[in-house]
Amino acid sequence: MKMITRILLLIFLPSVIARDLCKDGKDGYKVRLSIKTALGDEAYEWNESEMFLFRSSLAFAMRKYTQRETFDISNILVCNETKRVSFVFVVTSPNDSTKLIPKDHVASAVRQHKHRINSAFLLSDGTLEFVGIPPTLAAPITYSTQPWLIVFGVVIGAVAVGIVSLLMSTMTRRRRAADKGVDSGQEEEQMEGIVKGNGTSLTRLESKDGVYNQAFSNDERFTKL
Amino acid sequence: MSKEARPSWDSPMQFVLACVSYAVGLGNVWRFPYLCQMHGGGGFLIPYLLMLVLEGIPLFCMELAIGQRMRLGSIGAWTAISPYLGGLGIASVVTSVYLCLYYNIINAWSFWYLFHSFQPVLPWSECPVNSNRSGYVQECEVASPTQYFFYRETLNVSSSIDENGGVHMGLALCLLLAWVIVFLFIVRGVKSTGMVVYFTATFPYLVLIIYLIRGFTLHGAWNGVKYMFTPKLEQLANPQTWINAATQIFFSLGLGFGSLIAFASYNHQNNDFEKQAVAVSLINSSTSVFACMVTFAIYGFKATLNYESCLERMRVLLLNTFGLSESDVSIDNVTVWISHLNHTNPEMFATIASKIEVCSLEAELDTAVEGTGLAFIVYSEAIKNMPVSQLWSVLYFIMLLLLGMGSMLGNITAIITPLGDLKILSRTFSNETLNGLVCLVCLLLGLGFTTRSGSYWFTMFNDYGATLSLLFIVLFEVVSVCYIYGLKR
Numbered sequence: 031m032k033m034i035t036r037i038l039l040l041i042f043l044p045s046v047i048a049r050d051l052c053k054d055g056k057d058g059y060k061v062r063l064s065i066k067t068a069l070g071d072e073a074y075e076w077n078e079s080e081m082f083l084f085r086s087s088l089a090f091a092m093r094k095y096t097q098r099e100t101f102d103i104s105n106i107l108v109c110n111e112t113k114r115v116s117f118v119f120v121v122t123s124p125n126d127s128t129k130l131i132p133k134d135h136v137a138s139a140v141r142q143h144k145h146r147i148n149s150a151f152l153l154s155d156g157t158l159e160f161v162g163i164p165p166t167l168a169a170p171i172t173y174s175t176q177p178w179l180i181v182f183g184v185v186i187g188a189v190a191v192g193i194v195s196l197l198m199s200t201m202t203r204r205r206r207a208a209d210k211g212v213d214s215g216q217e218e219e220q221m222e223g224i225v226k227g228n229g230t231s232l233t234r235l236e237s238k239d240g241v242y243n244q245a246f247s248n249d250e251r252f253t254k255l
Numbered sequence: 256m257s258k259e260a261r262p263s264w265d266s267p268m269q270f271v272l273a274c275v276s277y278a279v280g281l282g283n284v285w286r287f288p289y290l291c292q293m294h295g296g297g298g299f300l301i302p303y304l305l306m307l308v309l310e311g312i313p314l315f316c317m318e319l320a321i322g323q324r325m326r327l328g329s330i331g332a333w334t335a336i337s338p339y340l341g342g343l344g345i346a347s348v349v350t351s352v353y354l355c356l357y358y359n360i361i362n363a364w365s366f367w368y369l370f371h372s373f374q375p376v377l378p379w380s381e382c383p384v385n386s387n388r389s390g391y392v393q394e395c396e397v398a399s400p401t402q403y404f405f406y407r408e409t410l411n412v413s414s415s416i417d418e419n420g421g422v423h424m425g426l427a428l429c430l431l432l433a434w435v436i437v438f439l440f441i442v443r444g445v446k447s448t449g450m451v452v453y454f455t456a457t458f459p460y461l462v463l464i465i466y467l468i469r470g471f472t473l474h475g476a477w478n479g480v481k482y483m484f485t486p487k488l489e490q491l492a493n494p495q496t497w498i499n500a501a502t503q504i505f506f507s508l509g510l511g512f513g514s515l516i517a518f519a520s521y522n523h524q525n526n527d528f529e530k531q532a533v534a535v536s537l538i539n540s541s542t543s544v545f546a547c548m549v550t551f552a553i554y555g556f557k558a559t560l561n562y563e564s565c566l567e568r569m570r571v572l573l574l575n576t577f578g579l580s581e582s583d584v585s586i587d588n589v590t591v592w593i594s595h596l597n598h599t600n601p602e603m604f605a606t607i608a609s610k611i612e613v614c615s616l617e618a619e620l621d622t623a624v625e626g627t628g629l630a631f632i633v634y635s636e637a638i639k640n641m642p643v644s645q646l647w648s649v650l651y652f653i654m655l656l657l658l659g660m661g662s663m664l665g666n667i668t669a670i671i672t673p674l675g676d677l678k679i680l681s682r683t684f685s686n687e688t689l690n691g692l693v694c695l696v697c698l699l700l701g702l703g704f705t706t707r708s709g710s711y712w713f714t715m716f717n718d719y720g721a722t723l724s725l726l727f728i729v730l731f732e733v734v735s736v737c738y739i740y741g742l743k744r
Binding site: 062064065066067112113114115116164166167168169170171177178179180181182185186189190192193196197200 | 366367369370371373374376383384388389390391425428429431432435436438439442443447571574575578579580581582687
C-alpha cells in the first residue's frame with residue numbers, strides 16, 4: 031500500500047508542481063483565440079490536439095529565439111482554460127523544470143515568430159491575441175517615387191501640351207489674318223465664329239467714333255434661335 | 256474687341272449646358288442633403304420647390320435677360336442701363352474674384368485625393384504605423400484614418416489660424432494644376448468653354464447614376480433612404496426651414512455673381528432664354544434631389560457599418576471579460592446578454608461598465624455632416640469599405656472635379672467677360688494674355704489657402720465672403736430692372 035502511494039505521488043508530483051508554476055501566473059501570458067470570428071463556417075473545434083499544436087509551436091518559437099537550448103513540449107505549461115478559448119501559459123527552462131523563463135524573453139520570442147504561430151492556426155494578429163504582447167505591424171510600403179506624383183506629372187504634361195497647341199494655333203491664325211489684312215486693307219479682320227456683315231448700316235456705325243450702346247440696337251442679322 | 260462682333264456659342268445647347276454646368280456644383284452634393292436631413296427629410300422638398308418657383312426661376316430669367324439684351328459682361332450691362340449702376344457690376348466682379356480665389360482650392364483637394372487613389376491600398380483606409388511598429392500613430396488612433404488623412408496628410412492643419420505653417424507643396428502643385436486646367440478651358444473664351452461644357456455638364460450625371468446603382472446595392476443603404484423619405488412635417492413650422500430653402504435656391508443657382516449675365520451675353524438676340532431658364536432651374540433642383548438620394552444611400556451604408564461594428568466591439572468585450580464561448584454570443588443577442596450579465600454577475604460587469612456603449616442605428620443616421628466634411632471624410636470612409644474601392648474613389652473624385660470645374664468656369668467667365676469688355680485693357684492685351692493674367696493672379700493669391708492654416712481661411716471665405724453681399728446685389732438688380740430699366744422693355 032505504501033509503495034503504491036509513493037509511486038502515485040512520484041507520478042503526479044511533476045504535474046502538481048507544473049500546475050502551481052502556471053497558476054502563480056507572474057511570468058505567464060494569457061492567450062485568446064477567436065476561431066469562429068476568423069474562420070466562420072470553416073472553424074475547427076478546439077481540443078487536445080489543437081492545444082498540442084499550440085504548445086509545440088511555442089516550443090519552436092523558444093528554440094529559434096535562444097538558438098541553442100532545446101525546448102520540448104513538456105516545457106510549455108498551460109492552465110485556466112475557458113470556453114472562450116483562452117488560457118494562460120508559462121515556459122520552463124529545459125535544464126531545470128522548476129525554473130521559469132522570464133516574461134520579456136518569452137515576449138520577444140513570440141513577437142519574432144508571431145507570423146509562424148498565426149499561420150499554424152490559420153489566424154491573424156487580431157484573432158490570436160497574446161494579452162500584453164502587442165503585435166508588430168507590417169512595415170509601411172515605401173516607394174522610390176510617390177505614385178501620385180507620377181499621375182500628376184502625366185496629367186499636367188497633357189494639359190500643358192493642350193495649352194501650347196491652342197496658343198500656337200491662335201497665333202498662326204492671327205498671323206495669317208494679319209497678312210490678309212495687309213493685302214486687302216478695307217476688310218475687317220476675321221475672327222472665328224462671326225457672320226460676315228454684308229455692309230449694312232451697323233458695320234458702318236461701328237467704324238465711327240463714340241460709345242456704341244448695344245442695348246438700343248436692333249440686331250436683326252442674327253435670326254438663329 | 257470693339258472692331259469685331261462678339262463671339263458666341265456654337266449652338267443654344269452649349270449655352271444651356273454651360274448654365275447647367277455652372278449651376279450644378281458642389282453645393283448640390285454637399286449642402287442640400289445636409290439641409291434635407293436637418294429639416295425633416297422628404298418634407299424639406301415642399302419649401303424648396305416653392306422657393307424655386309417664387310424666387311429662383313424669376314431671378315434666373317432676369318439675369319439671363321439682361322445679359323442677352325445688353326450683350327456685355329456685368330459691368331457693361333449695368334452701365335448700359337444707367338451709368339450710376341456700374342458699381343453693381345463691379346460688386347459682382349469683386350464677389351466673383353473672392354469666389355475664384357477660394358473655390359479652386361476644393362478642386363486642388365479633389366485632385367490630391369484623385370491622384371492618391373492610384374495605390375493598391377487607399378491611404379485613408381488604414382492608419383500609418385508609428386516608428387517602432389508597435390501600434391498606430393497616436394493622432395490617428397484618437398480620430399479615424401479618413402479624418403487623419405484629410406486633416407494631417409492633406410491639409411497638415413495647424414492648431415489655430417494664427418499659426419501660419421509653410422505652404423503644403425503637394426497641395427500647391429494640385430492648385431497649380433487646377434488653375435492651368437481652368438486656363439486651358441477659357442483660353443479661347445467662349446469657343447473653348449463651349450466645347451468643354453459638353454463634358455463637364457453630362458459626365459457627373461453618369462457617375463451619379465452609377466453611384467445610385469452601387470449605393471442602393473450596398474448593405475444597409477435602405478436604412479438611409481427610408482430615413483430620408485420619412486418626412487417630419489413638423490419641421491415645416493420652423494421658420495429656419497424656409498430661410499434655408501430660400502438661401503439654398505439662391506446660392507445653388509449662382510445668382511448675383513455676374514456669371515449668368517456673362518454667359519448670356521454671348522447669346523444671339525433672339526435666343527429663347529425663358530424656356531432655357533426654366534429648364535436649367537429644374538435640372539438643377541432635380542440634380543439636388545438625385546444627389547440627395549445617393550448621399551442618403553451612402554449614409555445608410557456607413558451608419559449600418561458603424562452600428563454593426565459597435566455591436567461587434569461589445570460582443571468581443573463580453574466574450575473576453577466573461578470567458579464565454581464564441582457561438583453563445585452573436586451580434587443579434589448582444590443586448591440580451593448585456594442585461595443578463597448585469598443581473599447575474601454585477602461585480603464583474605461593473606469593471607467593464609465604462610466601456611459599454613449604447614449602439615443605436617438612429618443615432619448614427621442622425622449625425623448630419625455638410626461641406627468638406629461630407630465630401631472628403633464621410634464619402635471616402637464609405638468608399639474604402641466598398642469592394643474595388645480604387646475604382647469607386649477615382650469615379651467619385653472625377654465627378655467632384657467636374658462639378659467644381661464647371662462652377663469655376665462660370666465664375667472665371669464672370670471676371671474675364673467684363674474685363675474683356677473694358678476698352679482700355681482689350682487694346683493693350685490680347686484676349687489670351689488677359690485670361691492668363693487673371694488665372695496667374697488668382698493662383699498666386701490662392702496659394703495662401705495651401706498653407707497650414709489655409710483651411711481656416713477657407714472656412715471664413717466660404718461662410719462670409721459672398722453670402723451677404725450677394726443678397727444686396729440681387730436686391731439692387733431686381734430694383735434696377737423693375738424700376739430703372741422698366742419692366743415693359
